[in-house]
Amino acid sequence: MGRPPCCDESGIKKGPWTPEEDQMLIQYIQENGHGSWRALPKLAGLNRCGKSCRLRWTNYLRPDIKRGKFSPEEEQTILRLHSIIGNKWSAIATHLPGRTDNEIKNFWNSHLKKKLIRIGIDPMTHRPTMDPVATLTQLLCLADLTGIMEPGAWGDHAARFLQYLIQSPATINTSSFSSIVPEMKPMSSMNGQVPDAASLPSPGLFPAATSSAEFCCVPEMSFGFHQQPLGNYIKQDSTSNDELGAAMSTPSALLRDADGSLGNEDNCSISNNAGSVPPPSFWSEFFDDPLVPVLI
DNA sequence: AAAGCTTCCAACCGCGGACTT
């Protein structure tokens, strides 16, 4: 069953709001609350439909709306949430105080989406648009970093890791790649700065998805290097203290059960066993709940 | 300076879920 459009009444004004109309709406809502949006226009003396009033209020006139450019932190939050829940703009907006779903949607469509496409990330899947190994090879070529493969250039760890990526494509589960783009930057933009070689794992620490694993973490090194240090993390039951599994983890690690579904264990936490390497910052930054966040 | 193009964003549209009658 459909419903008639709310604005099909003749004589109802559409289009941009005038300052006078804004003032009437603000004054009415401040004095009476919005109540029924349907009834509001008549009560407030506005020749608008209720829907138009609601939109104007929620997207523009509300006193708690934050104006101005999105900060890098807000941008990262949007990207992270979008990689998890997709185009749920209202849900994303709940994590960005003062920002409206419409504003976030516009920012995504006009900035972030294009940005991802430009750097080779599919904005809908948040995965590289090309084969990750091919992408890495291409980036290496672009950055003219072939010299790094020479012994001693980055240390054995880094060289082994790069060789792993280039020579062992079959071991990389490309279907599980995910991207938290702001934490990564193309190698070509690193201007000779390389990550701490000691923090790079040996290829053996990268388990491909296996059917028997409690969960698996898939490294996301296909596109660039995380700005945050890598480390090994332990998934632990906080009540029994049982170690449920250990994995090489990146800031956007994928935690899955053996059947590929999302982990859902209560009482679990992620802890770090790498000593000097802190847990990925986004766990605490982004999720209030210290239990296992569900990411995909 | 002006024409054409691109970007940005406020506002609209239509759908679907929830609620009411």
Added chain:
DNA sequence: TAAGTCCGCGGTTGGAAGCTT
């Protein structure tokens, strides 16, 4: 239970502003 209504959401649009040629 079905029909009617309201609200909120995501997709899309149109025009203003900015940029390029």
